[in-house]
Amino acid sequence: MGSLPNQKQENGFTGASIKPLDPEEFRRQGHMVIDFLADYYKSVDKYPVRSQVEPGYLRKRLPESAPHEPEAIEEILQDVQKDIVPGITHWQSPNYYAYFPSSGSIAGFLGEMLSTGFNVVGFNWMSSPAATELESIVMDWLGKMLKLPSSFLFSGGGGGVLQGTTCEAILCTLVAARDQMLNKIGRDNIGKLVVYGSDQTHSALQKAAQIAGIEPKNFRAVQTTKATAFGLTPEALRATIESDVEAGLVPLFLCPTIGTTSSTAVDPLEPLCEVAKEYGMWVHVDAAYAGSACICPEYRHFLDGVENADSFSFNAHKWFLTTLDCCCLWVKNPSALVKALSTYPEYLRNKATDSNQVVDYKDWQITLSRRFRSLKLWMVLRSYGVANLRKFLRSHIQMAKNFEGLIGMDKRFEVVVPRNFATVCFRISPIEIGKNHIVSKEDATNEFNCKLLESINETGKIYMTHAVIGGVYVIRFCVGTTLTENRHVNLAWKTIQEHANALLSMS
Amino acid sequence: MGSLPNQKQENGFTGASIKPLDPEEFRRQGHMVIDFLADYYKSVDKYPVRSQVEPGYLRKRLPESAPHEPEAIEEILQDVQKDIVPGITHWQSPNYYAYFPSSGSIAGFLGEMLSTGFNVVGFNWMSSPAATELESIVMDWLGKMLKLPSSFLFSGGGGGVLQGTTCEAILCTLVAARDQMLNKIGRDNIGKLVVYGSDQTHSALQKAAQIAGIEPKNFRAVQTTKATAFGLTPEALRATIESDVEAGLVPLFLCPTIGTTSSTAVDPLEPLCEVAKEYGMWVHVDAAYAGSACICPEYRHFLDGVENADSFSFNAHKWFLTTLDCCCLWVKNPSALVKALSTYPEYLRNKATDSNQVVDYKDWQITLSRRFRSLKLWMVLRSYGVANLRKFLRSHIQMAKNFEGLIGMDKRFEVVVPRNFATVCFRISPIEIGKNHIVSKEDATNEFNCKLLESINETGKIYMTHAVIGGVYVIRFCVGTTLTENRHVNLAWKTIQEHANALLSMS
CATH class of the missing domain: 1.20.1340.10 (dopa decarboxylase, N-terminal domain)
Known part of the structure; x- marks a missing residue:
């Protein structure tokens, strides 16, 4: 100094x-x-x-x-x-396999730099027309890449908006659905509204319901089972709804997931939307993680049925090279959002808004101020191009398949649920643990796998996280970090085996 | 190609x-x-x-x-x-005087770069300890700079968190207040809760109330008048509350403002908090714009009484060199926030959280994922230091004073409300407009000033925005862009005069 x-x-x-x-x-x-x-x-x-x-x-x-x-x-x-x-x-380490990735890239970084450098506050069109217009254009581009029905695109009467995270996307659509329903049945019936997910749905849904003033006891986490790979069944949903309706409650909102957090399970959109439709519910599809993969034609079928949903979102910051935060949300009926979220104080009045020719994104989200997020998405799409983005996603899926293959060759381990994307849920199997112990109970197996995971994470060599699915403690191996290559996956597997050897020999 | x-x-x-x-x-x-x-x-x-x-x-x-x-x-x-x-x-142009500034700086930009580069998702302590710990430390630093009572700091049992914008800060505290109250009076009384601001309060309050499920007819924008420079009076607040209580409603939340958007009016915290206390209401102080100035001892008195509020926020991205977005929120009782906003799904369980030794900021905000925002605030505080930050804010206030002086020398113009900080609300006075016309009505004056503003903004030379305060259309001249120097202000005044000359000579 x-x-x-x-x-x-x-x-x-x-x-x-x-x-x-x-x-x-x-x-x-x-x-x-x-x-x-x-x-x-x-x-x-x-x-x-x-x-x-x-x-x-x-x-x-x-x-x-x-x-x-x-x-x-x-x-x-x-x-x-x-x-x-x-x-x-x-999170940018090639040896990071925890949670879901936070996928960085040069293009995403540069887009964020430009956005920060211009530092505009694009709450309405007027405050920086490029920020609004680029966002609408890029959301149409991306919607087309995902083959979303045109009803979700601006060209088809819907539209897309960039929010920070899925939590915001769910909250906004839930509030839109809530107000639409309360306008029909009367505001004093807010205590009757019911929100539906499965026991695998992300906690974002419950949190959004809490914030939106949904009666906590009217939140349903419908049970899933191994039989359907932890996907929500239309039968279970219908049974829950029917019992709610009988009790005088009002079904409001369903949030199926494409790629759940615990095991990347997929809820079947087609039959679920049919049930929801019967009851006049809003369906929001949460594809936070797996939405990215659906730009590859061979994965698009997971979105079949989305045409009957009301809104759809995925996180470009998870597995799409667009740095945190960047959640892409499309809605069929933007005016439902706008009705629930708009304010138009005098100090924001301007000719463009009054002309009704422009989108004012402040009315599509929780906050007034908003960053110029579309720049980074635009730069990612242009810098890499659709072909390479697909290639990139497939390379991660291929690495996950490789990892799955390695597990298959070691009889002590098992893959617990089918792999849908680039995340593998595995564990040391109960038989292996029961060999030296007298116990072969799930509890002991869970405890052992928990110990194994902690012993690996403590070394700092790789980082994985866990989930408990249907009572089973699983280790999640999620490939998706930008720098990860197959050699890292092979080394990770070696590390896992070494720790398993050590722990099993002690047990 | x-x-x-x-x-x-x-x-x-x-x-x-x-x-x-x-x-x-x-x-x-x-x-x-x-x-x-x-x-x-x-x-x-x-x-x-x-x-x-x-x-x-x-x-x-x-x-x-x-x-x-x-x-x-x-x-x-x-x-x-x-x-x-x-x-x-x-927004970074030195000729930008619209809305409030979006204050960029090298240090703020570099902090954002580092945050984007590391690209961690700091939802809990575990997911990146530095992100959580730096935030807590920097919020204590900043709290001390503002001389917030220790009850708002971690050291005193409270604590600070970085959110995106004031909209989020208000929504989070409102939800905390709502759930605290409903736990006392029963959840089915949500329709009775009343939220209070003034007719000058930012639209963020109304939007937060909408999102949180507050009955829209229970939102109060208490009238202010020129007599108190558009500050909310405790008498008007009390009268409104009393009539609500008589009607069987439950006062919940008061949001006084330090530096309103239209005219940077200041609501008197001390007497307002006293009234709120009597009725057991949560008081959130919104100092989005003017909070920054309160690091200067000569402006700190505007916060007198904050010790009786429950929460306080200001936007470091507005006038504190920290690029969008960065809202600083302090609360006295973090557990009220956490109770309303926490979720703890299995896949996020970890030893550190279970030990109760750490802060998990996901439970202090709407979203799960969160950026490493404290880096930019830390870099701003270190790169510039407290002394220079004060100097910087004072230089803007000095420029606004200069502008006010220029207006004072031209008898055709008037400053409409007292200047508190670096924003001047002015107009061509009714007398001047009435001179050639027979009208001297407010309508004609308002229309004329509206025309004047539009004719200036159309040139692109400078950009100002407007407000309507007590029926009077005012032009807002807000100094705060990082690159603005006194010479820019002088030139801006020249531009304004030229356009006034032209328009007045035509009228």
Whole structure:
């Protein structure tokens, strides 16, 4: 800190004049951070994937208050390396197989840079026409890639919008459905509305229901079973609905999933939409993870029936090279969204909106302010092209198949549920564990697999997470990180086997 | 498009292997975009501030579908310049005085780059400890800078969280308040809950109430008047509450504002909190715009009384050099938020959470996934330091004072409401307009000022927006863009005068 005057200059503060957006200083520091990140990607496979710090590690390292005087970028970047990187779980590591991926790419990164650089607040068309128009165009492009029916596209009377996450997409559509229904049956019937998912549906649905004021006891997580690979059956749905209707309740909203979080199970859209239709329910299809794969013709059949849904979303930030956050939502009836979510205060009034010729996306989402997210999606689509994007997704699926094959060759292991995409749910089988113990119960098996997973994750060599499906503890191996190659998958399998050997020999 | 093989290589696609995150390619393209943006900032004052395109301009320029084959970054950046930049309203232009600023800076940009580069999904502590811990630390730093009572800081049992926007902050606190109240009075009383703001409160409050399932007729926009500079009076609030209570309704939530959107009016926190306390209401203080200024001791008095509120938020992306989006929310009772917003599905279970030693921010907000926003706030605080941040805010306020002085010297104009911060609400006075016309009515004055504003904005030289306060149409001149200097303000005034001359001479 001996060179304060210099540091001030470096940060754009030169004596009396304060220039935090000086173009040449922007250039200098910007190049520095690009190099920092390029070097990070070069060595990201060397870091322990799951951070190994203990709770509270950072408070011990950082001062108690913000500095009074400016600090140099060089110093700050050193601290990023020294204090922040050890506390990062490296989602971009090729050895990351946990949760679902957070799929980064050069194009996605550049799009985010441009969006941050322009830093426009595109709440309505007027506030930055390009932000609105590019979003509508790109959502039509992507809708066509997914072969969504034209009723979901702007050209067919529907339309797409970029939100942050699926949680927001579900909340917005649920609120639209709620208000549509309450306008029919009277607002004081809010306590009668029922929301349906399965016991495999993402917690986002329950959270959205909570936020939207749905009576908590009217949330249904319909049971699924191994017999249908944990997909929701129309029969189970119908039975639940019928009993609700008998009790005087009003079925409101169904959220089937294409690729559940626990096991990437697929709910059958066609028959489920038929049941929902009978009861006048809104159907929102959550394809957060697996939607990406449906741009490949051989996976598109998973979306069959979407034409009878009301809305559809997937996360481009999960497995589509578009950095966090970027959830793509299409609706058939934008005016239902707009009716539930619009406000038009005087200070936002403008000619374009009054002309009814433009889309004002603020009325399609929770927040007023919104980032220029379409830039990154546009750059991903253009930089890679449809053909390569398909190739990229298929390469992950191929790696997952390879992993599945490796499991198949080791009789101690089993794949617990069928693999649909690039996620494999496996475990050491009960028989193997029961061999040395007298127990062969599920409890002991679950406990063993839990121990196995923790012993692997602790090493930092790879990172996987777990799920419990139908009472069975499974280890999830999800391929999808941009840097992962087949050699990483093979090494991961070796690591898993080594830990299994060690644990089994001790048991 | 004659050099496809080359272009493929440039995008990281080399034949069979697909490398969208190749470090050297990342470096090359990253540097290119840094230069693009540095050049943009160098010339941003040359662009028409408000975009001059017509609705639908972009659809005419872009293809109908995404490209099948990859395109080169050089080509894409050319298209950004050619097709996107004309459709941008330049919020970073020094000639931008519209709405509130979207305050960019080198440090904010670099923080966003690092966040995007690491691309972690920090929903809980485990998923990236640094993301959670840095956020808690930085929110304590910032809370201390604002001299928030310790009950809002982690050290005092409260805590801070970074959300996207104020809309989310209000929705989250409203849902927490709602569930706390319904747990007392029974869930079937949701139709009785009443939410209070003033007729100057941001539309975010009404939207949050809509989303949270508050009966629309139970939303109160209590009238304000010029007599109190459009601040909400405790007397008016009390009268409204009393009449609601008499009608059997239940007062739930009050949202006073420090710096309203229309005129930067300030609601008096101390007496308003007293009234709210009597009725057991949750008070959320919305300081979206003016919160920043309160890090200067001479503005801190606007927050007096905040110690009796339940939650407080301001937008660091508005006037605090932290690019969109970044809303800072503090709450006294985090467990109220967590009770209303938490879910803990099996696939997210982990030791750290079970130990109760960590914060899991997913339970403090609407969405599960969340970006590493604290990096940019941390970099802003360190790169500039508290002293310079104050200096920076004061320089904007000084420029607004200068502008006010210029208005004062031209008898045709008037400042309509007192200036509190860096926003001036002014107009051509009725007398001036009535001089040549027989009318001196407010309607004619409003219409004239509306015309004046539109004629100025159409030129693209500067961009201002309007508000209607107490029936009076005002032009808002908001200083806060990072690149704005006093010379820009002087030029803006000259432009305004020229247009006034022209319009007045025609009338």
